[in-house]
Amino acid sequence: MFEFKLADVGEGMHEAEILRWLVEPGAAVKVDQPIVEIQTDKAVVELPSPVAGKVQKINTAVGQMAHVGDVLIVFDTAVSAVGSVKAGEAAPSPIPAVSRPPVATGGSLDPSKSKPAQAVVPSFDALPPTVLSSQPVVPNLAVAQMSAAGEANGVVIRKPGSVRAAPAVRKRAVELGVDLALVTPGSSDGRVLLKDVEEYAANGGANSPAGADEGLLTLIQAKPGWNDPAMVAHTAVEAPAVSNGNGNGHGPGTLTARPNLAPGGEERKPLAGLRRRIAERMELSARTIPQVTTFDEADATELVALRGRLQEASLKRGVKMTYLPLIVKAVVQTLKSFPMFNASLDEASREVVYKHYYHIGLATATPDGLLVPVVRDADRLSLVALAGEINRLGEGGRKRSLKAFELSGSTFTLSNVGSFGGYTGTAIINPPEAAILAVGRVQERAVVRGGLVVARPILPLSLSFDHRLIDGAEAGYFVTALKELLENPSLMMLEAV
């Protein structure tokens, strides 16, 4: 027996949400076979099995939070996955194959090359709505088709413990890109019903289990014309079509409010996945950090010119140069002069932690929500390397392909609030950091130079800081120093590494 415990897969991770199990009880598992998908702070990670064996028990259900050290799954290692099928003796096809060459339609046609765990795209909303990519979105049931046992004739054989869903439900699941294994069965006998799949899809990946009054009974409501009293007696319990909203019980007419009941009403969707994590982080920031914001503007004339000069040479190295690497360089140099802005408050010990490394978080919008990829040791990267790393992290963030360590451990965060419209804005501190800088959009604005009104490209700056560690005066000095570097970027050469 082997107990698989949740280990720290990223810096300082202490809990993770179970997104999806890739194995089920009874399944044979090979070493390094991916077994579970978890979502840590902000990354989705697939964990491989360290042992070969048979899945005995899954302890943590999908959607639950697991803590480091929790036993997620128990393996029976007495039977090795490889040994359970005798050499040279293929598992007999449950349904006879009529054509001689073993066949597997759908997915990889070579069963030995097919990877069941990868046949399902983890998150359906990451896909364009109508395109089936080379990674097909298929319901859980179809996965078996591409796995070793079901390949005999391209027909999926129900596996022990697999999802029960009627063909029309499975069809809808494919259309909506829903993995049936993730849908909570709405029927008390474990069937996934059409409404479960649609509710799951509408809610962006969650549905609520039905009460005992619902489920199959909704399918067999007594209908006019069913005049056989014996039949009516069996089917007279109609699931109520509307809720009275009091949510006090499960008797007829007292069901809890369900989504989509009346047009023009309201809908409730659970806070799930990344959105839930974002909400938790925001609450933590707003609840624990007394934060205030100071504003300034930098004349970006020089910065615009410098970036223009660097762009061509940078492109030759295959890297697109944006303002962001230049701003990060300026921020890092300023942080070196103002260590408190790169520090954090250890709430437990009431100590200030000064960090002698500069990991810069970059708030990034992704289709799923806000992610903060981290440029590690930004002070030690050349400008072009920094630009490359920023581009890589931005792309990885949008694709949700970043690892946990690439999304944690920042010491100071930069938010480019200007990139989506709006002139500027305030940012909220990314705990446990001491400050966050929001940069607005570079725009030509009328400014006074030598008594004359002239047009200059202006970069708005807004610095939110933890008032427990930093006072307004220091924040002002910080912004002024940063502004000087941004307005005269050649000064950065003095401290360039």
Next chain:
Amino acid sequence: MVVGDVTTAASTVVLGGGPGGYVAAIRAAQLGQSVTLINEGPTGGTCLNSGCIPLKALVSAARRYRSLQDESLAPLGISLGSKPTFDWSQMQSWKGSVVERLSSGVTRLLAGHKIEMLPGNGWFLNDHELRIEGEYGSHRYAFEKLILATGAVALPLPDLPFDAQVLTPQQALVLTSLPSQMSIVGDDYIALELSTLFQSLGVSVTLLTAADRLLPVVDPAAARLVQAGLRKLGLTIVTGAHSFKKTDDTLAYSVGSATKTAPLPVIVSNGVRPNLAKLNLDAANLKLEGDRLTLDAGLQTVNPNILMAGDCTGGVALATTAIRQAKLAAASAGGQRVAYAPQTLPQVIHTTPEVAYVGLSSEGAKQAGYEIVSGRFPLAANGRALTLVSENGVALTVAEAGSGILLGMTLVGPQAGDLIMEAALAIEMGATLTDLAEILHPHPGLPEMVLESVENALSQAIHILP
């Protein structure tokens, strides 16, 4: 480019007119696509013209002829004045009329859906154009979506190439005269149905199979009944046969280390190979993996504009699956998200008695890791079967212990191939033994064998003792 080689732009092009092709064409048209169907030969492909339909027609005729000589008629007071006879060439022309009727019916359906039909064959010029050559000359066709449904070709045995004495199943169905004896090599439904066909018509048939028993994938209790039925027809069955070779005028083969001979001609049913060789796949950047192309669940090749359906996928070579894939490929070509993911494949073999099966056998279910309960009901205990003088059969049920979810069913007996659909529906719906037992079944009727087999699995069958 040849002068005058004008490219015709087409929306959805289907290559192949069998059940994979014509069904894809019709479904694509139903979904609003503008469809061009390119097909060489008569509409309906192998299945309709030279495979399933001709085989079923001839097997039905042969079984009907054989039933006239059955000793079971006498107790009913029926006697035929003289020994019944048959005319093979008339039987062939009747078969031809069935095929002709179906084929022209399909052509009318295609025309009714405004599908442009182009006789000829085609191959890739690049990943978005085909060269079509046919009776109207050579054309260059640019497609937006292409559904390949080019079928498959019979696969010979290693040392037994097809020739005038070594026939494919399709060739056997158009024999102009019947030999007095023949051999049939294979253990699939085709070999068994051909054996039934020719033996019923008086040909002395030797059936040679490589496996150590007939129908190795079917529950042994059912396979024994089929084997007994075939033996009763007079068929010689040899199991464990291998190393087939043609000598001067006989078929040599080995059983164990002993070398034996069987008569010629021999029909070889050794499965099929996808018919992709002449498509110039390289031009479209499609690469064969072995003898097939990689497909995703939506039946797309690595090029999302090129899809496949039917035997050419290298999947199970049955029109049953081709028809389903064709509909999905058409929907996939139309931008819908689909997945080819049936849970069960109902299969039928038109032997005497008929056998049909769906889902898992007892053995298969145990191999898949299930704890099972099983049920069994002999046809001899079914009232309707006795009235049909067909008591040779059985219904076998396999379900998951505890949940009672139906996992599989095997039926032997008259109309087994029609009765099996109750079980197929139940499996696809995730129905339990109790679900099935709660349903009214007509009495007296053959469907009651399904019901009582299910009830036997619940230890509640009425008409047999536990």
